[in-house]
Amino acid sequence: MAENMNNDSNNSDDNKKVYNEFRKMIAEAKFSPNMDKILLERYLKVSDNNLVNAFALLKHGLELRQKASYLFFNRDLSVKEIQTAFTTFQFCPLRKLTKEKYKITIIRFPKCDANLYDSVDVIKTALMMFDACYTMYDNGDDLIEGEIFILDVVGFSFKQFLNLSKNVNTFLHYTKFLQEAAPVRLISNHITNTSSIMDGVLGLVKPILRKELQDLVHFHKVGSDTMLKFFEKDVLPIDYGGTNGTIDEHYKEWLKVFETKRDYLLNDDYWKISTDET
Template identity: 25%
Template sequence: MPNLSNSNEVNAEGDIFNETDQIRDKCLQDLKQWLSEVSLNARTEDKYLLPFVRGCKFNLSKIQRKITNYYIMKRDRPEWFSNRNPLLPNLQDLIKLGVFVPLKKYHDNKMVIVIRTAAHDPKRHTWDDLSKAGMMILDVACMENEVAQTNGVIAIFDMFGMGFSHYRTLTPTLIKNIVFAWQNYHVRPKQLEFINSPIYINVALNIFKSFMTEKMKGRVKVHFGGVEKAHTIVDKEILPFEYGGNEGSFESLGNFWFEKLLEYKDWFRDDERYKAS
């Protein structure tokens, strides 16, 4: 992981959700007991359960629902969760292009991720390719940084270049699946910020919002204007060069994440077997 600053680790008496050793251990014990009785074929190591536990604020029924949805999604979306090999040309191109990049530094103790929705050529890459690459990066980023579990993520969607060739393949079914993933992944999406927004963005966003919970709808914010709008969302200095910041280019960030995913190549192969039966 890059040298992330302002990190917020959860201590033994963590102050994010009043987390204590006793509360955490009891919740994990109850969760593992439940997992032993259902057919989700889920990972049961603490490091993989804690993101769900913290994301649901130790509410066991919410944790169970979210884990169930997550492992059903892994079963039902093979286009996203099978053959997750970063060396595949279609994935390697997107990762190196920097279409989905967690930044090097946090803002307000939250991980910041920039998603460049139209940086790819829709004739070469599909939305499923982008989703697959993005979730691979998100998996690794969350494993290596507790702050994504505890304080959550600020997602900046750069809409620059979005045209008909991009929109025409965004079917309602695909949008529904993407929103389902946002709401059931093991990370806390705290802000969904759209920059370089076209004037007709609300037409597309209304479809997305139709599948969102009320809580998630309240986290969506649209910004009209150029990349300088990103400076109103997070500290300018932590942004890539292309956005007027100081923390590397999208190319360098893309290359970093490609090398990082290569380190997890065996993990991705093994992870495919964990899904609902």
């Protein structure tokens, strides 16, 4: 027991040392000095505390944000466009982790008025929600070991697909950011309630989706219970054959948490890169 406590203490000291070095690198690069502590810990976690790799990942993310400022800046969750987006998709990070300490996030497209759906607003809102998640611990005061995403396209219509196709460059930038620059260790992607429309969506993104990520995608047909082969019932919501509440309950709970991050999301200074060469 004493030996384990000593090891934990040593690991904690090492992590603090690496974190402080990371802060120094960020200061020398003239990035924002006010970047969120938990966000930076995530970059270190997914890089196995390799400072060079963590810094490269962070820098790449900041650069991608500049290239699509309409997605990553001027983000007020109280405006009409974002409030409408709340009704056309559901972003649900589940609090209960898998036994491997993986977090499951469900992104669901319920049946809705397709005329209200705007793919740019939905993508911007989803990126805001990811950024909010990155500033919170997942397991007490600890970080998760990996992330699993479930995409439920039960209500995604052909009209919504046409809207997404019209804004394909935005969709590809969103995919590129999550694939190349997010502080995430991806374990798997699950797409459920699939239809022929989803084939079209995958056709849009497949050219830029790395082979190793394509291999992590699992498909589940409408009405099937195949997700139970991958997850414990007490982790999955009732909607997918589990016992962990309903999607609607999780979404309402998440929106309350998300709203507490409004000031953080409004502050564009976190993501600016200095152009001062002196």
